[in-house]
Amino acid sequence: xxxxxxxxxxxxxxxxxxxxxxxxxxxxxxxxxxxxxxxxxxxxxxxxxxxxxxxxxxxxxxxxxxxxxxxxxxxxxxxxxxxxxxxxxxxxxxxxxxxxxxxxxxxxxxxxxxxxxxxxxxxxxxxxxxxxxxxxxxxxxxxxxxxxxxxxxxxxxxxxxxxxxxxxxxxxxxxxxxxxxxxxxxxxxxxxxxxxxxxxxxxxxxxxxxxxxxxxxxxxxxxxxxxxxxxxxxxxxxxxxxxxxxxxxxxxxxxxxxxxxxxxxxxxxxxxx
Numbered sequence: 064x065x066x067x068x069x070x071x072x073x074x075x076x077x078x079x080x081x082x083x084x085x086x087x088x089x090x091x092x093x094x095x096x097x098x099x100x101x102x103x104x105x106x107x108x109x110x111x112x113x114x115x116x117x118x119x120x121x122x123x124x125x126x127x128x129x130x131x132x133x134x135x136x137x138x139x140x141x142x143x144x145x146x147x148x149x150x151x152x153x154x155x156x157x158x159x160x161x162x163x164x165x166x167x168x169x170x171x172x173x174x175x176x177x178x179x180x181x182x183x184x185x186x187x188x189x190x191x192x193x194x195x196x197x198x199x200x201x202x203x204x205x206x207x208x209x210x211x212x213x214x215x216x217x218x219x220x221x222x223x224x225x226x227x228x229x230x231x232x233x234x235x236x237x238x239x240x241x242x243x244x245x246x247x248x249x250x251x252x253x254x255x256x257x258x259x260x261x262x263x264x265x266x267x268x269x270x271x272x273x274x275x276x277x278x279x280x281x282x283x284x285x286x287x288x289x290x291x292x293x294x295x296x297x298x299x300x301x302x303x304x305x306x307x308x309x310x311x312x313x314x315x316x317x318x319x320x321x322x323x324x325x326x327x328x329x330x331x332x333x334x335x336x
Contacts, residue, residue: 070087
């Protein structure tokens with residue numbers, strides 16, 4: 064049985080590739096590339112003449128038989144336009160098919176925007192959640208963020224630069240205006256930037272300017288002590304909202320969102336008072 068190699072490629076600087084990756088790309092019988100034109104730039108730079116075939120989001124299922132046949136006669140390398148195949152890039156279906164049919168699958172370590180952004184962000188690295196690309200629709204994005212507002216883990220997402228301001232606005236409104244974020248932009252390229260600030264300040268900046276290039280957003284997790292409010296804090300906030308004219312139902316709903324208490328328990332406190 065032959066081998067399917069999962070080969071990371073540079074996310075910016077063409078030097079961000081391992082010697083082992085270059086050897087594998089030279090030795091395999093075929094390279095499956097997300098965009099053959101993009102990959103040809105890399106391969107020409109290192110004078111690699113291995114045949115290429117396309118394997119991308121729109122043909123990944125149709126190409127399975129072709130690549131299965133290629134694996135029967137020789138080793139195959141899978142690469143994406145940048146970074147590690149299978150991380151928000153095509154690869155999952157081919158990898159699982161190869162494993163199921165008994166081919167050896169060998170992943171190589173290498174360039175990846177998630178890990179690079181995380182370690183360069185200055186935010187905690189001991190535990191994190193990678194979310195890929197957030198939903199495009201506003202409500203779906205907000206629902207997902209609401210489900211994660213209390214996690215103490217660092218969050219990492221890929222984001223379209225044209226949606227960045229809206230996403231940062233949601234982070235500020237759901238996680239809190241002072242939640243620390245880092246916008247890692249154009250990693251390993253000429254105009255690389257790691258912008259570390261609060262969610263509110265980042266929102267204001269990107270409401271006024273359009274970020275250029277690829278963006279990875281890193282978000283600090285919730286502080287452990289802030290996950291669930293104590294009863295005194297719940298009562299004080301509830302009283303303040305009621306004094307400001309909100310109904311008990313409205314106030315209970317808002318305090319529940321902030322405190323991670325159940326709305327019915329807060330409503331019961333308000334009825335006692």
